[in-house]
Amino acid sequence: MFSHFKHLLCFILPVATLMFLSTGLHSITSALAWTIPFWLILLADWLSPNFKTESIPKHSQKFYDGILYALTLLQLANIILMLNYVCQLRWESYNDIIISLVNLVVIRFLVGTSSGTSGIVVAHELIHRPQFSWQLLGRLLLCTVCYEHFVVAHKRGHHLNLSMPDDIATAKLGESFKDYWRRVYLGYLHYAWRSEEDRLTLSQNQHRLIDNQVFQGLLIELALLMLIIAYFGWLAAFMFFYQAIAAVRILETVNYFQHWGLENGQFGKTYGWVSHSSLSRYALIGLPHHIGHHENENKHFHEIAYSEQGPSLPYGYFVMNLWVKLGNTSYQKMAVRELQNFQNLRF
DSSP: OOGGGGGGGGGHHHHHHHHHHHSOSOOHHHHHHTTHHHHHHHHHHHSOOBOOOOOOOOSOHHHHHHHHHHHHHHHHHHHHHHHHHHHHOOOSSHHHHHHHHHHHHHHHHHHHHHIIIIIHHHHHHHHTSSSHHHHHHHHHHHHTTTOTTHHHIIIIIITTSTTSTTOTTSOOTTOOHHHHHHHHTTHHHHHHHHHHHHHHHHTTOSOTTTTOHHHHHHHHHHHHHHHHHHHHOHHHHHHHHHHHHHHHHHHHHHHHHHHTTOGGGTTOSOSSOBOOBHHHHHHTTTTTOHHHHHHOTTSOTTTOOOOOOSOBOSSOHHHHHHHHHHOHHHHHHHHHHHHHHHHHHHO
């Protein structure tokens, strides 16, 4: 009866970030204490019970759309509050400098993590909606992490060429996250720009630069950075860009383990890796049900079907994100074993 309220778990991280930013300036102890909700989410994800298949919810669509609107507002508010917070840091004395530096580290951790696990995840949901207004809102959210070109690279590149040679987002068997990150961070931009050039050439568009969606996104992001520098200063602009990189690294870590080793269908037909974590399912608004998303990308986050037709991840997305970055060698050994098990089950 109340199962739809589980989706409210997605508010924990952005709300915790909002509360930290709106109650500063913090002492060293206080600032570090505000990271506790993030570590608790990580622990809960590690211990999370497996997701149980549920019937499609019959609650009002307004409830789920309201979640997206609220998360969007939280992302925008957190960015603005972060910029204002950085402006208030003090640098007069040695003690001020130490406290301010600790606050900057915590800001990067909280805002970067929230932007990566809430802002980008919501943007991903919105860019797949058919309504232009939703898509525009999704693009705006991606501008808050300087990654608007992800729209083109993801929808035209990843979804249309899943696991094929042209799919830049599929991590190859044996590819480390370090190599993957180097390949995709600027590779997405190059792919998206080329895709837009091809589209505009085929349509014989006379305003190829102005109508280039990637160019529009870059222009907005540049204008946003200039405004931040003008109103909040260089340090705030640096932190804005720093949290953006942190958020995008979270996104690309997810992309990395969602399809690692599945290029060219060499281990059997599957759309991706299976996540059993119930907490990840709700805290990340359906993102871990990635196989169902690829089966029907037009499904809303609460409607995405759960599928076990793929190799299994041993933990939820929060734990996997940390494991991939901190222990990539052990992650790859586990992944190879799971791929072999999946292949043996298939054949």
